[in-house]
Amino acid sequence: MSPAVFRHLAEITNISANGVWLLTHDKALFMPYDEFPWFAEQSIKSIINVEESSDNHFYWPDFDVDLTLDMIEHPERFPLKAKNIEVA
Structure with a gap:
């Protein structure tokens, strides 16, 4: 499959106060902010912009x-x- 096909298989289905839900290949995966802190301060627009660049990546x-x-x-x-690194 080409990368363009994979990009359509991943979708953010919910963003809550606790984390982010990713739907891919008929699996719903929860990413809590305490385990995946990169998402906590991002905009909704940035979080939903996900690509599956290769199978399961x-x-x-x-x-x-x-x-x-x-x-x-x-x-x-x-x-x-x-x-997060604080700059003085």
Whole structure:
């Protein structure tokens, strides 16, 4: 399949105070902000702009985040998280 086809398979179905729901390949995946902090301060427009650049690889170009299906389903296997750096 071409990348253009994959881009149509991923969709954000809900954004709540607790996290983001991604629907892909008939799976509903919840990404809580405590495990996926990159989404917490983003605009709705930026969050819904998701591409499935290859099978089970998701990219949010507006804030340069790449996640795989495995990372979303098993965040405990990937303990590193982004941190906000305060500039003095």
